[in-house]
Amino acid sequence: MSALLEVEGLTRHFVARRSPLGRPIATVKAVDGIDLSVQAGSTLALVGETGCGKSTVGRLILRLIEPMAGDIRFEGRRILTFGEKELRAFRREAQIVFQDPYSSLNPRMTVEELVGEPLALHNIVPASRRRDRVAELLSLVGLDARYSQRYPHEFSGGQRQRIAIARALAVEPKLIVCDEPVSALDVSIRSQVLNLLAGLRKRLALTYIFISHDLSVIKHIADRVAVMYLGRIVETAPADELFDNPRHPYTRALFSAIPVPQPHARRQRQLLEGDVPSPLSPPTGCHLHPRCAHAVERCRSERPALISDQTGHATACHRWSELSAMIGLTGQEASGPRLERLMSEFTRKSDVWAASRVDTLKSEGLAGASGRW
Amino acid sequence: MTSLIEIENLKVTFRGDRDRTTHAVEAVSFDLAQGVTLGLVGESGCGKSVTALAIMGLLPKGSADVSGYVGFEGNNLLDLTDAAMRDLRGDRLAMIFQEPMTSLNPAYTIGEQIIETLVRHRAFTRTQARTRAIELLRDVRIPSPEMRVDEYPHKLSGGMRQRAMVAIALACDPQLLIADEPTTALDVTIQAQVLDLMRSLKEKTNAAIVLISHDLGVVAEICDEVAVMYAGEIVEHAPVDVLFKAPQHPYTIGLLASLPRLDRRVETLATIEGSLPDMSEIPQGCRFAPRCPFASEACVSHSPPIVDVGARHWSRCVKAPLEGIVA
Numbered sequence: 267m268s269a270l271l272e273v274e275g276l277t278r279h280f281v282a283r284r285s286p287l288g289r290p291i292a293t294v295k296a297v298d299g300i301d302l303s304v305q306a307g308s309t310l311a312l313v314g315e316t317g318c319g320k321s322t323v324g325r326l327i328l329r330l331i332e333p334m335a336g337d338i339r340f341e342g343r344r345i346l347t348f349g350e351k352e353l354r355a356f357r358r359e360a361q362i363v364f365q366d367p368y369s370s371l372n373p374r375m376t377v378e379e380l381v382g383e384p385l386a387l388h389n390i391v392p393a394s395r396r397r398d399r400v401a402e403l404l405s406l407v408g409l410d411a412r413y414s415q416r417y418p419h420e421f422s423g424g425q426r427q428r429i430a431i432a433r434a435l436a437v438e439p440k441l442i443v444c445d446e447p448v449s450a451l452d453v454s455i456r457s458q459v460l461n462l463l464a465g466l467r468k469r470l471a472l473t474y475i476f477i478s479h480d481l482s483v484i485k486h487i488a489d490r491v492a493v494m495y496l497g498r499i500v501e502t503a504p505a506d507e508l509f510d511n512p513r514h515p516y517t518r519a520l521f522s523a524i525p526v527p528q529p530h531a532r533r534q535r536q537l538l539e540g541d542v543p544s545p546l547s548p549p550t551g552c553h554l555h556p557r558c559a560h561a562v563e564r565c566r567s568e569r570p571a572l573i574s575d576q577t578g579h580a581t582a583c584h585r586w587s588e589l590s591a592m593i594g595l596t597g598q599e600a601s602g603p604r605l606e607r608l609m610s611e612f613t614r615k616s617d618v619w620a621a622s623r624v625d626t627l628k629s630e631g632l633a634g635a636s637g638r639w
Numbered sequence: 640m641t642s643l644i645e646i647e648n649l650k651v652t653f654r655g656d657r658d659r660t661t662h663a664v665e666a667v668s669f670d671l672a673q674g675v676t677l678g679l680v681g682e683s684g685c686g687k688s689v690t691a692l693a694i695m696g697l698l699p700k701g702s703a704d705v706s707g708y709v710g711f712e713g714n715n716l717l718d719l720t721d722a723a724m725r726d727l728r729g730d731r732l733a734m735i736f737q738e739p740m741t742s743l744n745p746a747y748t749i750g751e752q753i754i755e756t757l758v759r760h761r762a763f764t765r766t767q768a769r770t771r772a773i774e775l776l777r778d779v780r781i782p783s784p785e786m787r788v789d790e791y792p793h794k795l796s797g798g799m800r801q802r803a804m805v806a807i808a809l810a811c812d813p814q815l816l817i818a819d820e821p822t823t824a825l826d827v828t829i830q831a832q833v834l835d836l837m838r839s840l841k842e843k844t845n846a847a848i849v850l851i852s853h854d855l856g857v858v859a860e861i862c863d864e865v866a867v868m869y870a871g872e873i874v875e876h877a878p879v880d881v882l883f884k885a886p887q888h889p890y891t892i893g894l895l896a897s898l899p900r901l902d903r904r905v906e907t908l909a910t911i912e913g914s915l916p917d918m919s920e921i922p923q924g925c926r927f928a929p930r931c932p933f934a935s936e937a938c939v940s941h942s943p944p945i946v947d948v949g950a951r952h953w954s955r956c957v958k959a960p961l962e963g964i965v966a
Contacts, residue, residue: 315826422914452682452853457897457908464907479826486899486908509901523831525856526901529879537835538828540782541796602884607965609896612889613909615932 269339270306270441270473271327275299276336278326282546294545296322298497299336301572304490306440309467309474311488311505313481313520317545318494320477324443327475328360329353340441358388361434365446367426371418377404377429378414384436403432408462424455428462435466443475448483460487481524485509490578493517496545496553499572503579513579513586515558521592536592552584560585642670642710643847644694644815649707651686651693661918663689665871667707673814676841676848678862678879680855680894684915686871687851691817694849695734696724711815730760733813737820739800743792749776749803750788756810775806779836798829805836812844819851834860855898859883864951867891870916870926877952887946887954887961889931925957933964 277299283292297319304310312320325331327338329345338345345356364370371380381400385391391399401411407428418426427447434442444463448456464487466472478484484491485505492502493516501514512518515536522536538557543549552570555561564584574580651664664686671677679687692698693705696716709716711732716724728734736742744752753772757763763771769788776784779802792800801821808816821837822830838861841848852858858865858879865882867875867890875888886892896909913930916922922929928938937957946959958964 315828453855453894454682454897454911457899458910460899461907461910480899481827482899482901485901486905519828521901523827524901525830525834525854525860527855527859527883527895527898529859529883535831537831541798541829542826604962604965605884605886605892605895608886608892608961609909611965612892612896612932613907616893616910616912617907618932 268306269303270341271302271304271475272337272339273300273302273327274337275301276323276326276338277334278322278331279334292546295497295548296545297326297333300494300497300499302492302499302502304441304473304475306473307467307471308489309476309487311476311478311484311491312494313478313484313491314494315479315520315542317496317542319497320479320494321445323494324362324445324475324477328362328443329356330362358390358437359439360441360443361437361439362443362445363427363430363434363447366450367418367423367430368450370430371426371433373418376415376417377409377421380418380429381414381432381436384433388437390437399436403436404429406435406466407432408458422455423451424458427451427459431459431462431466435470438470439472441473441475443477445477446479447476449478449480456483463487481520493520496542496548498553498582499580500554500582501580502572504577507577507579511579512592513581513589514583515560515586515589516554518592552582560589641672643673645670645708645710646694647708647710649690649693649709650705651689651698652704654702654704655919659919662921663871663918664693665921667868667871667873669866669873669876671815671847671849673847674841674845675864676850676862678858678865679849679851679868680853680858680865681868682853682915684918685868687868688819690868691734691819691849691851695728695732695817696721697734726760729756730811731814733808733811733816735801735804735808735816735818735821737823739797739804739824740792742804743800745792748789748791749795749806752803753788753807753810756807760811771810772806775810776803778809778840779803779806780832781806796829797825798832801825801833802836805833805840809840809844812846814846815849816846817849817851820853821850822857823852823854830857837861855883855894867894870921871918872926872955874927874955875953877949881949881952885949887948887952887959888927888956889933889958889961890927892961893930925955933958933961 276297278297279293279295281290282294285291300323312323314320322331326333333346348356378400381403382396385396385399400414404411404414409425409428448459451459467474476487488505491505491508492499493514495516501517512521518536519538540557543556549556551567552565555565570582570584572580572582647668649664649667653661653663655661667690669677679690681687694709698705705717750769750772753775754765754768757768757771758765773784773788776787781787781799781802795803822833825833834857850862862879865877865879866873867888869890875886875891882891886895893909893911897911899908911930916926924939924941925943928934931938943955943957945953945955947953948960
């Protein structure tokens with residue numbers, strides 16, 4: 267496996283306030299020197315709370331926002347050096363799906379226009395074949411092609427997110443940045459979209475950068491996870507390793523804060539004190555130190571480097587090796603055999619049933635226009 | 640165990656255009672004893688918030704028809720006059736809303752909004768009320784309450800605003816507190832703080848709480864009993880341990896199986912196929928039947944019975960107990 271995307275020292279500050287003469291007097295370090303590497307065909311999850319910079323990272327990687335410093339290499343090419351033409355070509359390789367399918371789709375365009383637009387813009391499919399290709403894309407995301415003349419408001423949230431995914435897939439990208447794609451959806455719909463994304467990844471050999479604040483969703487979908495706090499990555503590791511053995515006090519606090527649907531779950535509570543500090547004046551040293559129970563003098567003065575061990579588990583904390591291990595939640599099976607059987611029976615029967623209804627759609631060939639898929 | 644509030648056959652319909660009526664809540668019944676927290680869970684549009692607003696008498700009279708019985712302190716709240724309801728609300732009945740930014744008045748300080756409640760219901764003088772407001776803010780763990788009391792909502796963070804909402808709701812020691820998605824707008828670490836706060840207040844005040852949430856995790860953390868709603872009906876009601884270990888309604892099982900979870904690993908998540916029925920044209924039979932993988936002929940032709948499956952545990956499913964399905 268090779269790295270599809272490599273990011274080094276990615277930085278972006280925003281000016282929050284200017285003096286009357288236009289000089290910046292307050293800046294937010296939204297992304298403050300981030301390194302990432304994403305393997306082709308894998309899913310990297312960025313997790314963190316509101317304002318940690320995870321969405322900005324997603325946009326910077328696609329150059330929807332211009333970085334101030336750092337380097338981004340996509341298949342070895344340095345995308346920050348791209349001119350307009352190259353950038354346009356790059357858009358065929360990297361796409362984004364936004365959080366809110368209610369505002370990310372133009373309400374005046376039909377589904378066919380929405381999904382067909384990228385095909386026309388990049389001149390991927392001749393106009394005469396466009397309608398067929400849109401139908402293929404719709405069936406790929408589990409929507410009936412008969413709905414292609416309808417408008418977004420006629421669809422539910424989950425269906426709209428499928429339309430947004432079809433639109434991203436239209437250019438046959440290699441990388442898709444999924445920015446909170448299921449956060450606006452109800453649980454039963456959320457699982458449909460998660461299954462769809464997982465299925466598409468396998469089938470089309472896609473690479474995802476999956477941005478979410480929901481750790482249970484991330485655990486389900488990610489191969490590797492990077493935890494962000496106030497513009498920096500505080501911990502990154504293969505997903506299983508991170509969930510079994512979280513090291514950074516912030517990661518641990520996140521884990522212990524998630525409500526688990528299991529009454530009286532045995533867990534170590536590691537609540538953080540207070541609120542996330544204002545990103546306008548982040549704390550010195552380690553950003554977490556004012557809220558961290560383990561902070562010492564060094565944490566206040568010195569920014570901890572993100573140091574990786576041989577297994578690829580990297581932690582930006584001066585003290586993690588001194589802290590006792592936290593018991594992960596995996597393995598605390600609470601459901602019991604009866605419920606497990608009922609749940610798998612529910613899943614199996616629903617699948618059989620769903621499959622019988624979309625069989626007709628799936629029988630159509632799905633060769634991509636450029637032959638890649 | 641005597642109940643503090645008893646709800647029987649609560650029914651809410653909304654009159655829409657062209658004689659279209661939406662049956663938002665249908666025959667909801669439950670009772671709650673003092674000190675018990677009931678979780679009301681379900682997905683968007685299942686009627687959980689409408690149930691709460693109906694209990695509080697906050698639905699618009701012009702478009703909503705509410706019928707049934709909401710027994711509280713010997714009265715049917717649905718029969719009380721507006722004036723009598725205003726005396727109860729904020730006093731013995733209180734509510735916390737989801738979005739603290741839109742439910743606090745931006746033009747008044749946090750202190751003013753607590754003082755208002757105390758002056759209205761407890762005949763406090765303004766000075767007394769202010770002292771009490773500071774105490775309340777301290778109770779909900781707002782740092783430096785003497786200063787915060789004079790601040791406007793926009794100066795507070797989301798977590799602090801929600802604490803301020805909790806302080807207002809608790810100002811008069813309510814006996815029944817309805818919390819509608821109180822932590823949904825908050826980040827997880829802040830949510831954990833607010834849930835901790837609610838847990839400790841629950842022990843201190845001995846109020847009955849109805850917690851409305853779509854998050855089964857939140858419900859598992861602080862509720863004693865759970866009612867699962869689907870398409871305007873409660874489909875299962877159980878003590879919290881039982882609901883998560885031995886649920887007896889297919890919808891509950893589907894919800895649990897479709898959750899990505901930290902404590903179990905699955906390849907494919909369950910999905911609940913189809914969508915909610917149109918609430919203005921409710922189909923005959925079980926409302927979940929069109930989406931239920933276990934459904935049979937009987938489910939579509941007849942309304943499901945309420946089956947008692949244990950102590951304070953019932954399921955609105957003709958197949959309950961569900962042991963037969965996997966036998």
